[in-house]
Amino acid sequence: MQAGPAVVRLARPWRWRELALLLWPAALLGTGMAWLQVTRAGGVDRAGLVGFALFVTVLLGAHVWLSRRIRTGDQVLLPTVAMLCAIGQLMVTRLEPSLAPRQHLWVAIGLVVMAAAAALLPNAETLRQYRYSLAAAGLLLVGVTFLLGVDPNGSGARLWLGVGGVYFQPSELLKVLLVVFFAAYLDENRELLVHTGPQFGRWRLPPPPYLLPILAMFGVSQALLVFQRDLGAALLFFVVFLTMLYIGTGQGIYVVGGLLLFAVGALVTSRLFGYVDARVSTWLDPWTQASGAGYQLVQSLLALRAGGLLGAGLGWGYPTYIPAVHTDFVISAIGEELGLSGTLATVGLFAILVERGYRISLRAADRFQMLLGVGLSTVVGVQALIILFGTLRLMPLTGITLPFISYGGSSILANFLLVGLLHRISAESR
């Protein structure tokens, strides 16, 4: 694009609104860390100070970077994500102080990744060009995990790849890559998917030849995940895939077919795999298994009850009785210590995040970016919903992280990548 008059370039606004909103996550983390320092005796938490400083610095840096490199675009997205991260870092500091430095680091790196994705990508077109390679790479990684995966946390499923002490969960990255692939494919073949295919009275069935590639991609990923006992990811992918198909083609048949497929799949897996059954029975009645399989869920519910409206106070509850409280069940810790007000605020933040993502998508520059934006937003939203539903006993529990809040580097990095792409879409929007 031709360089416009200097005055026009200089007159482009700074992202002031974003800067103002960023005060909140900084204040939250600062106050929270200070509170933990004051009420929990024993030495100055140097690591916490460094972590806080790191967070504020990198956050500011990301903001400046975005302001200079992409300038326009959604200004609420980053503060929302930063707020969620602040909550997450605070909870990890409280629940597992030894892991806190790592969480601070992941967030910092994540912000860098986000900034890179937002500004260094020439444009969204590049993604579309490399869609097959990206998807293949993702599947390959997951395949490798299937063969060589390890389980460093003892959570029961070998979902991690380890290199020199650092562990990485490929399925987190895969979700972003597959969404890119689906969006590109759906955009490219939309006409064919909608208007061809055998007619069945009023119903038009999906056309097999054109559906095959994505079905294959989808099928392979599902198989890998289910065999690895990563039910949460499998469910997430399934829902996102279905959503994107529906949005992309407008054919209700996909939704119906998908739900049927889900029912069949659920039955099959519960027959083949005992652990699915176990999850369902624990969901239906955790109290009778309170000292066994139901322990985690029961303790989570008791913790939530203990929180009441305003919570027991940060550091003053007993959420550590819940196994995996710093990962899957962090919402229960928030519930116990920050009360209903804390949990509703957290849920509200997720709702804002998804809403922003959808808003960005609706103003996207082209259909591919629209589909991509919707897909990415749906991933975050549905992932949050899956784990929240599970911990709140609205559906059987599946192991999946709460985006940005749970402890876990791969999850944070992948989600920041996702947000970076959203920023990119937002920047290029009309």
Next chain:
Amino acid sequence: MEQRIKRTGMLIGLGFVLVALALGYWQVFQRVPPDQAALDPRIFERAARIQRGDIVDRRGQPLAQTVNANGQTRREYPVAGVAPIVGYASPRLGTSGLEARYDNLLSGEDSPSLLARLSRAFLHRAQRGAIVRTTIDADVQKAAVAALAGRSGAIVALDPVRGDVLALASAPTFDPATIDAQWDRVRNDPSHRLFNRATEGLYPPGSTFKTVTAAAAVDEDLVNLDQEFSCTKPIVLDNLAVDCRNHSQLPVVDFREAYAWSCNRTFALTALGLGYPGQVDLSDTATRPYPWERNGYAPSVDRLRAMANRFGFERDVPFDLPLAQSRLADPGQEMFPALLGQTAFGQGQVVATPFQMALVAAVIANQGRLPMPRLALDARAPDGTTRDLRPSDMGVLQVIKESSAAALTDMMARSVDHAYAQNAKIAGTTVAGKTGTAEVGQDLTPDSWFIGFAPASQPRVAVAAVFENAGSGSNAATIAAQQVLKAALAVYRP
């Protein structure tokens, strides 16, 4: 496509709404069934972190104490038999007695110190409870517990002027230190160890109730105290014969001696005459129809009841521990003459708690004034601030005239001096008292009762004692009461 996107967005939004509703339910409205409550580790965590305040006697001796051992806190009870006073404090079972009444102060939830309250509310600083000081004197309590040893019953001792309860013992009782482990055994024990006989046990008071009847008679000037009369023939009320067997060796008595020798006939007649204008002829020569019957006057329980109410019967007396209400008769019971006669000497349907009867003695001792009973004195926070726990002064209730109280004191002194309560004598001082041998049913040994105070002039301690199925009042209850009075007089200087 935009439409579909919006629709999907709404659906996700709906999902978040569901989450919010679920959170609201789990965090605010969730109720855990009681049998599952023990799954929550928080009750034990919180209890373990609280440095519960001690409950001490009036001189600071601990009755209930928190000791630290290996980072754990334990509640100990150095004085045996205090369970009826302090109760138990268990994370699992809850609290009872004073542990329950002042749980907020003992656990640090509430504090006399404003600074402590603020610190607790905002900074969640570790809780240290306040020390609750009681009116109990450990030495008197020990004497009461020892006097009850091995039998069922209760003893209450108090300062009749100030109302301070010096001892409150009920037997058999339990050990609050082991209540967690022993709960099922104690709860199902047929001897009712958890039951506080002193404050909630309702027993027919027997002849000790004559004190109330006498108070009514004297206060109303119904009888001539010094006039002697012949008292040998039984009176018959609705087929019930009430006789003078208690003083068969003494055919001629005056009202004072009739009281000292516990004459049932005299008191039955007195009760029937309460409300009759003028004085009542109590002698043998009085036969049916009785004067008041001839003049169309109907005997009624009203005056006796009114007097009993003034003493505390059928009223709720405010106290730090729950008190059962003593009463003259079953609710709604019509008081026909035979029943009224029996009520006069503490039988019929009269039931009273040992605590109530101690208050009766206290009124006589305190020149006719009913003291406000007190158990908790104050609570002292770790930083020294105190809160006064004594009941607010509700004014003095003059139950009977001072002169009446003096007359009754004389009668009670006579009972100890030469009649049925001689076992209550203490060398070097005068004791005033009344025994009671309460019938509790056919083929059952009567309950043994004693109420009294010492010294007779300038009283310092009033006491009531009851022993279940122990026979004559002169023995078990009186001997025990004498021991308690002696111990109290030795250590208690108001």
